[in-house]
Amino acid sequence: MSVKKIGLIVGREWSFPPAFIEEVNGRNAGVIAEYVKMGGTRMDEPCEYSVLIDRISHEIPYYRAYLKNAMLQGAYCINNPFWWSADDKFFGASLITRMGIPSPKTIVLPMKAYPEGVVSESLRNLNYPLDWDAIVAYTGLPAILKDAWGGGWKNVYKVNTIDELIRAYDETGTLCMILQEFIEFDQFVRCICVGQTNIMPIKYDPKNRRYIVEHEHLSPELGDQIVSYARQIN
Template sequence: MKIGLLCGRELSFPPAFIDRVNDLGRAEGITAEFVSLGGTPISEPARYRVIVDRISHEVAYYRGYLKHAVLQGTYVINNPFWWSADDKFFNTSLAQKLGVAVPKTVLLPQKSYPQDVDITSESLRNLEYPIEWDALLNYVGRPAILKPFLGGGWKHVYKVHNKEELLEAYDRTGPYCMVLQEFIEFQQYVRC
């Protein structure tokens, strides 16, 4: 059985994962390697029995390939069909509803909108203005984290300590819908 690892700029996990799988699995015919892609014919059979995906949320081609691989019988860990389920606000709301302790979180509207999207003042008539920044900061506490509500990879993530830093960071977010979240001092950081 061949296991593929699809990853980005991570430096420690990928080689450790591949080495560990190869060390433990070789006697059983289980091997792991980095996935290598360069154009995917629709008739291409599955190259891997399992693919561990850690990057398709950032690269659309990888996501398309992984969906095709699933149809060919590959098990994909980190389901490519759920990539849009990385909505941090919804996921936090869902976790809270299920009884999981979550940081205080606020969904914020975009600072601006792409020029190719026809947004008028009427399109935004339901938004309250001005935003009550002080009240939102008081709710989540200081420091706080400002980050896009979709996506990952630590892009456009800001740790803010006061209203001035929040507004400065928010002004740089452009068309990204953002969440403002309570900063949690952690003893240990684990990612899944």
């Protein structure tokens, strides 16, 4: 029987990756897991992995290119690298709203600054200056300003006034930001989704950025509703 291989592409995290590798390899089930090593990928290069688990390509474009090519060679990638191009937070908020799933009110903003070569004549379609009063009238205050493509809690600002919003916006450079209604929450849940049917809502502590093992943290009704929403999205 040939051995199947699972490859992990990871960043700085040291919790999930080694635990996953140890669990898979400890089962002795004809499957081994290991970290992928790459450096200069040919367009016709075969992929030695049946499955690739990607934890960092949203920050490393070369890894994303490698993963797309690996899919062409027959590998299965989690998460799909082709979805990344549409996976911005503004599109996500717009999509689930169209689906009838509740979302914080969200506005996508023009960038504060632009790369070299983009001049004022390049931006003739933009309304300027921005109507900050109208913007916060929609989202309300406080609100959350964050990178539309970001993750890992980077470039996230909670703003309580228009002045705070403008000061934070002025720091964002060439990032495309969204402003989002701030929701005071009683419970914070993240869903782990495997395929389109296997969904586990997990309690999350955003202040300390960690998952909490508590199996009955949701009422049956709320748990069913969250799983239903996650299934619709997936």
